[in-house]
Amino acid sequence: AGACPVLRLAPTGVAAAPGALRWALPGWAGPVDLLLIATPDGSEPGLRLLAEQAYRRGLTVVAVLPRRSALGEIVDGSRGLPLPLATPPEREGTVSPWPFLVPLLGLLDRTGLIAADEEAIERLADRLDATAERCGPVTPTGANPAKSLAVELDESLPLLWTEGPASDAVARRLVRLLAARAGRAALTAALPEALTAHAALLSRPAETDSGDDDMDDFFRDRVEDTSGPRPRVVLLRTRTADGLTAAPAVRELAHAHHVPLTELALPEGQDLDVLGELLALTEYTAAYLSLAGQS
Incomplete structure (x- = not known):
């Protein structure tokens, strides 16, 4: 090519x-x-x-x-x-x-x-059919990657950190879908720049349980709580030209700031099949978050 x-x-x-x-x-x-x-x-x-x-x-x-x-x-x-x-x-x-x-x-x-060619398109169609079965509404959450991702993203500010050109496209698509269909904000940035571009978002004070020493916090008026959703890092990787990865640095940074981290497993197969599966995953995830917002 x-x-x-x-x-x-x-x-x-x-x-x-x-x-x-x-x-x-x-x-x-x-x-x-x-x-x-x-x-x-x-x-x-x-x-x-x-x-x-x-x-x-x-x-x-x-x-x-x-x-x-x-x-x-x-x-x-x-x-x-x-x-x-x-x-x-x-x-x-x-x-x-x-x-x-x-x-x-x-x-x-x-x-x-x-x-x-025709063979590649047929293979992609089979891959999308299989993804629809795994991500469809009849598949329970534990075995459904789209439902699982929707649960993790709910009530959070997703920070989509990407490696590889295909993952960049998928992340941008997910940001648009979350805004248009679910009314939810998300941010995306490419690695390794994301480690510094979103660093201030990770540095927000963590909401930790301070036990009986802070009962005032326990009884605070949460209706007036304007702290907003907590960030969640979503690591989305596809193949890079040089094979290098910033994934270890991502895990270390998220752990240091006590920020939850979701790593999307890299699907197996040809680049076209991987891109198709990840795009389908974003569609289902946005749909489930949209339904959650209506309930």
Whole structure:
């Protein structure tokens, strides 16, 4: 598999509504570059303007979007490549990645960036089915990694510390899901920088049991307690290029500050399978925390 630099184009606008967002190409973008658009809608005016700008500057445009959309017509008419979604995504606060998975994997395989032939996609589908069985609602908490993680994250401030590019993507996804679906805050940082970036969060005074010597604390008005949730470090690791790991330093720091630590086991298998399983785990975990908030 090859490699190439990837730049995410962040939108601007006066509101978060799709019709108010606009995107702009960087000044250096030209005929040797590829513009990849992925949208569950296809009617956004800003994306249509972006596709037209890319055509004028000679970029190749590929769009993963619903069939028979306004953006798809523009991309097709400008010698671009519209890739239809397998199934329409659900209308929700955060767009699910699963309808985009097969079209994007096919594109990346054809461009040589990753190896994702038909056999690899079938293997990934089997892996996701197995993950759904382990993380589904009928599986008890003790044997369910998503329920177990949700229980540990409940009433805490998750600090997601990552190693490896795949784990970075998974952590960012989990932060968005927790905010959008469960209304919960979480922070993420890559190791080893996380050891210093979040150090002040670990240094908050611990809530310890002081026995009979502090009865005033026992009878304090907890309604007025503004201390907030206690931090919990979540160590999320995938393979790194050099094989080095800061995991021992993470354990030592968490122990020194009496901060609970959750280590997510690194799944076995190919990188694509590992990424798919971890993304599925985040979906289930956020769903269970959302249900907990409604009870």
